[in-house]
Amino acid sequence: MMFEYFYDQKILLLNEHKLKSIVEYNYSESLIPDMTVYSNAIGTIRASTEGGSGYEAWRAFTDSNQNWGSSTTGYPQWIGFTFNDLTKVNKYEVTNGNGTLSTRYPTSWTFEGSLDNLEWTVLDSRKGESWTGEKTAREFEFINSKAFKIYRLNISSGNNTISIGINRIKMFYKPQPTLITINKMSPTENEFLSYGMESSNVKTLISFDTVRSIELETSQFGSGKVFEHSVDLSKRRTKKILLL
Known part of the structure; x- marks a missing residue:
């Protein structure tokens, strides 16, 4: 009893x-500091594709109101971060793009972790998601106590058949x-x-x-x-x- x-x-x-x-x-502050380049002392930003100058992947990890835009090569598309050290994550935040990219948001994806960039563990899965308006932040929590070095948002579909636009990605951990x-x-x-x-x-x-x-x-x-x-x-x- x-x-x-x-x-x-x-x-x-x-x-x-x-x-x-x-x-x-409580949840930590964002595990990834404000980025203005692809790499810093914490780790490195990576993405499947980029839509050219002005839409580089690092722009989704800065607070200066910029956007990552994928190229027009279809799906899947992914964007993520490789930590230099093993890191636990159990919440992430995605902000859809602003301007012309505000309507090019992901609708279905998995949030994944990996130790070697070969084998991936699905930590969170979403389908049929949507954003209202531009530059709207949405948080997604999941249970995870395992540390990985690499995390990515692996996007399988979006509301636009051409490309994906994301304004901001953040990752957090709460013990x-x-x-x-x-x-x-x-x-x-x-x-x-x-x-x-x-x-x-x-x-x-x-x-x-x-x-x-x-x-x-x-x-x-x-x-x-x-x-x-x-x-x-x-x-x-x-x-x-x-x-x-």
């Missing part, structure tokens, strides 16, 4: 006679949550404030990168209301949660 204690919008989990909490992390284990069953008010998590974080019970144990002295828990509710956690060993 696993239990949840509620205190002022925060909860602690109780499982196997120990309190549990989940520490969430998986940390599961904290506390060696006691009854939390104090201060422990709720210190280790309690938002109830929305219960969804992250699926996966953790780190497990951390905390040793605390046992103390009396204050008064409060008691609730009971079943939650389906069939993907984990725990099959039921009682809310206290």
Whole structure:
């Protein structure tokens, strides 16, 4: 059995006679800095084709309102970044082009990672996507804890049969949550404030990168209301949660 204690919008989990909490992390800043050339100390920009002068691939990695435009050779087309070091990514952002390229956006693609530029792992797949207006940023999140050196947006179709235009591509990473284990069953008010998590974080019970144990002295828990509710956690060993 696993239990949840509620205190002022925060909860602690109780499982196997120990309190549990989940520490969430925020996404990083863009893993690729503003680029004005193809390579820097972080890595190198690559693309399948370029539409000539003024539409080079590096222009999709700069904040100066420029565009990468593919050549008119059809699909697939791809654009990506090779990191010098192994790097984890689990979110990317794509901004469609502006001006004449605003209507030449991708509609179906895969976001892929590779270690050697030969074998590719599909991390995210999209079909039938669209953009409203020009220069509109859209974010796409996915689960990934594996580090790759090369990432690419591999475009299989677009709303224009001639070419693709992309204004900006960014990549981000957020670590998986940390599961904290506390060696006691009854939390104090201060422990709720210190280790309690938002109830929305219960969804992250699926996966953790780190497990951390905390040793605390046992103390009396204050008064409060008691609730009971079943939650389906069939993907984990725990099959039921009682809310206290």
